[in-house]
Amino acid sequence: MPPKLLKGLRVVAAAAMLAALTAAFVDFRSLIPSSVGQRLAETQFIPSLVTLLTGASLSLACVIIATVTLAVGRVYCSAICPLGILQDVVVRLTKWAKGKSRPAPYSHPHTWLRQAFLWATILAAAAGFGGFALSLLDPYSNYGRIASDIFRPLVTQANNVLVAPAEAIGWHGLFRVPPAWFGFGVLAVPASVLVLIIALAAWRGRLYCNTVCPVGTLLGWLAQRAAFRLQIDRSACRKCAACLRACKAQCIDLRAGSIDFSRCVGCYNCMAACDQHGINYHFAWAQKTPQAASASRAGLEAVADPQRRLFLSQAVLGIAGAAGLSRILRAGDKMPAVDAREVKNFSPVICPPGSAGVERFLDRCTACHLCISECPTGVLQPALGEYGFSGIMKPRLDYRLAFCNFDCRRCSEVCPDGAIDLLDPATKHLAKIGEAHFSKDKCVVVTNGTDCAACSEHCPTKAVSMVPYGRNLRLPSVDNDFCIGCGACEYACPAKPDKAIEVTGLRVHGIAKKLIEPKATLPKSASDFPF
């Protein structure tokens, strides 16, 4: 395939992926079907790996990505990963702003640092903090948070500015939507990552991917052993450095005439830039000394015994991986039936219906915020410290802002991590994520002596009913057998300053009873007008 075509295909695929994923995340009007967002997110390595390892579903994207990487290198990093593609956009804008760039020299790999981030992630998973490590380091989830928490409110505000002009010319297709800006503490996380990514990309291209990103390091480890690798044809090379100028990974060592394929992100810029067609794929497994031919394992790695190092790292990887796997698999087990009334089952935070419980949720969720973007009511909000440090940025239900709509399952429809199961409608109606608690002394029926019933009016299961109180009044009464913890009562309660009815979350979710009432009878048997 001509090098320029190969690069062109990569650019088109990357642009399409970034545009589609971003659209799914900034879709503040929920115009894009939830299945589209989920399908797109499922192509991502970490969500797929988590889903596969926890047994949530047979997600093969991670296997396919690993296989492709072992065949031709880190195509994932340039064509599929949104955070990688975002960096390419920054690189391109920087080049455009700066004018013609000078060639970036080969830089040694930060092998020690790369491996430290990877091992930290793997060991964290083995120790039971995989959900935490992945939520901070998964490149897809990092991009998701940037798109959801920063791009989405910006796009919403732009939309709101356009509403008035659109109305003025008689087009009523637009409407205002309150922009979903989160608090400063929550916003600081994606904002810092965005600033870091932009700075690093503008400075040194794909430095983040080849230093911090554990997915980049893992796939780099596979790419180093790929069947087909990009190599410099020394007879054709005139050392013009056009490839260096084009390379975003600074992985081409022109002096040695080699390419560090563990850091090559497969953008094919070098191939397209070389007018001598001097960089091409070669079947490396056929070459006699693959270690020598493939990697210019310079710096730290060059002094170590490559065989021993390989053995050691594989051994540790195996052990840690198995430990992490078993840990995650345990977390995926069916939760034991726990009496919801046991005090220890109460949780200060409420996690979405379908997540089965706080622990399983925190183990699986990578905090990509796709569910938060898709939630039509805005009841899903990123946590800061509410779940403890391992739940930072993960969604929780905030009933001060909204409540979970009875017939909505949008979050579970889009979750790519297997963290929120898609329940069938009848099961969702009974999925118990919390319980309501009524404080009579704060209720306006008692404090004001007037009718209210805002809580009962909103309650979809009639766990909150009204019982006679005083002279011709009615007071809320909660039966937690029927309460699913949707928060409609708490949200609606008009009592100030404290709500008279509040929902407490359940650590392990349960199943509510279904209230079945007999068919109502006509108030009067009259078939005539009663007036």
Added chain:
Amino acid sequence: MKTRRDFIKTGLALGASLPLVNLEKLFAAGPPAAPTGALPAASATAKSILVAVRDGERAAMLDKAMAALGGMEAFVKKGQSVVVKPNAAFDLPPERGANTHPELVRRVVQMCFAAGAKSVSLFDNTLDQWQRAYAGSGLEQVAKDTGARLVNGKDETLYRQVEIPNGKKLQAAKVHSLVLDSDVFINVPVLKHHEGARMTACMKNLMGIVWNRGFYHRNDLHQCIADFLTLKKPALNILDAYQPMVQNGPRGLSANDLVVMRTLLVSSDPVAVDAAAAKLLNHQPSDIRHIAIAAEMKLGTMDLDQVDIRRFKLA
């Protein structure tokens, strides 16, 4: 923190800034039979007219009722803007009876356009998420099919703070600008049991045009419901009592909460409609406090003997 005094001051200032023409419009929407605003509805010369129809399909019953009232042309003049306010609070399908039935809303919209309306807008300040409620209730489809405009009821910038000088508890409120600015305001509620207001029909449905419902709940729900009528009375009230919800209202648990009555009530007097609707649910009108208060404030007629009731049976 805003005190009530600030609240009223702002309301007064806003009210004073309203041009006189708008004020006229505010009070000129009703037909001659039902003087609106602070004027007593049931004067000696003009009795409220209530049309009650039974035993037909919704559209057919509406056709009959409107024919008896001189047609939609008596309420909607050529070139006027109309706002139709159904109850579309819940993301529940029509067969659950929690929202005004879309077939009735559809017929109302068609009649308005046939009478020459320049535009017909639909909205509700929903309880469930608004787009889900519009879709689930069937309102979205009605708008698509008829060319009516579906307006966001959850956009606070579309609500305007107005003074309600004759209100006892509700003395100012943020009201949807469509209701304030449209030439004709048509109220199309559904009849249901209601845990808080005891019953929801015409008057209670008007809570769905106000932004801060919490204020009602904190400040004597029934009084506030009645107070709102001193600001704005619909030109026409069309009550869907085809299959009223008689228990577990206003959301309902299942279709078991409904009884089939196949009834439609239409009047310019919301109090008269609510009084008749109370009887359909086996209440005395005076037992529903907001009806009693509204009657006492002379906002309409609760005593059905004083109402000119025209009854029709289609089968």
